[in-house]
Amino acid sequence: xxxxxxxxxxxxxxxxxxxxxxxxxxxxxxxxxxxxxxxxxxxxxxxxxxxxxxxxxxxxxxxxxxxxxxxxxxxxxxxxxxxxxxxxxxxxxxxxxxxxxxxxxxxxxxxxxxxxxxxxxxxxxxxxxxxxxxxxxxxxxxxxxxxxxxxxxxxxxxxxxxxxxxxxxxxxxxxxxxxxxxxxxxxxxxxxxxxxxxxxxxxxxxxxxxxxxxxxxxxxxxxxx
Numbered sequence: 001x002x003x004x005x006x007x008x009x010x011x012x013x014x015x016x017x018x019x020x021x022x023x024x025x026x027x028x029x030x031x032x033x034x035x036x037x038x039x040x041x042x043x044x045x046x047x048x049x050x051x052x053x054x055x056x057x058x059x060x061x062x063x064x065x066x067x068x069x070x071x072x073x074x075x076x077x078x079x080x081x082x083x084x085x086x087x088x089x090x091x092x093x094x095x096x097x098x099x100x101x102x103x104x105x106x107x108x109x110x111x112x113x114x115x116x117x118x119x120x121x122x123x124x125x126x127x128x129x130x131x132x133x134x135x136x137x138x139x140x141x142x143x144x145x146x147x148x149x150x151x152x153x154x155x156x157x158x159x160x161x162x163x164x165x166x167x168x169x170x171x172x173x174x175x176x177x178x179x180x181x182x183x184x185x186x187x188x189x190x191x192x193x194x195x196x197x198x199x200x201x202x203x204x205x206x207x208x209x210x211x212x213x214x215x216x217x218x219x220x221x222x223x224x225x
Contacts, residue, residue: 034202038076044099047134048076049202050211051172055084057198058213060170064088064129068120068164070111070157071135071174073098081132091123111135111153117160127166133157133173136209147176154212155184162191167219173212180212188214 034046043049055061061084069078072092078101081090092098093107093116100106105123109116135157137149154173161171171192173180180188180197188195193216203209 043076043079044074045076046202048080050200051077051080051132053200053202054172054198054211054213055080057200058170058196058215060130060172060213060215061085064170066124066126066128066166067130067132068092068124068128069104070131070133070160072104072106075099075101075104075106077132077134078104081130089124089126091120093120111160112156117163120160121164124164127169128161128164129166129169131157131161131165131169131171133171136174150174150176151181151184154180158184158188158191158214161214161217165217167217169217171212171214171217175210175212176208185212188212191218192216193218 032046034049038044038046038048051060061081064081064085065088067078067081067085067088067090069081069090069092071094072078073094073096075092075098078090078092081088082101082104090101090104091107092101092104093109093111095108095110097108098106107116107119107123109119133154135150135153137153154175157173158171161169165171171188175197185195192214195212195214197210197212199210203211
């Protein structure tokens with residue numbers, strides 16, 4: 001691999017066994033300031049800065065002592081939570097194996113498995129202040145199908161948040177372009193005081209991802225027998 005360029009930009013020549021698309025990906029990585037910053041600051045991925053920027057705007061981590069991280073791999077979001085709140089109890093889940101993070105409980109499990117919600121709640125040991133979801137379904141290349149698959153995960157995460165959040169808690173989830181659909185937004189507005197969409201600067205401009213931020217969880221009304 002040889003690198004060069006002008007104005008500090010690094011260019012990558014296509015190697016014998018490297019496709020043009022992988023060359024473009026590598027060049028983008030080498031020239032991404034968030035990638036360089038993550039490496040310098042010890043974060044596992046540039047995605048850490050998405051949470052940092054959302055927190056700066058919405059104050060998500062203030063006072064969050066119990067946090068659940070859905071789709072934790074590779075661990076950048078939980079690293080951010082740990083650095084912001086050293087004493088926070090953090091539980092994460094992912095299908096992929098994740099290298100250990102100090103004082104973070106990590107379950108290698110499909111969130112959609114029937115026993116996953118109970119195992120997460122048990123590991124947390126109390127009501128959550130914040131439920132984070134950076135989950136996205138594996139894409140199949142068909143935009144409508146990809147959207148439906150990812151929204152299915154978001155809806156499941158929202159339902160889970162309704163079960164585990166304390167009153168006043170918050171829920172953050174990755175959605176695709178256009179944000180959460182109207183039915184999910186209506187559901188979230190019944191569950192939370194405020195529901196907003198945001199695209200943090202760390203999210204690449206050509207990415208379709210947005211985030212829905214729901215704050216001020218309302219306690220479920222008591223049903224008398």
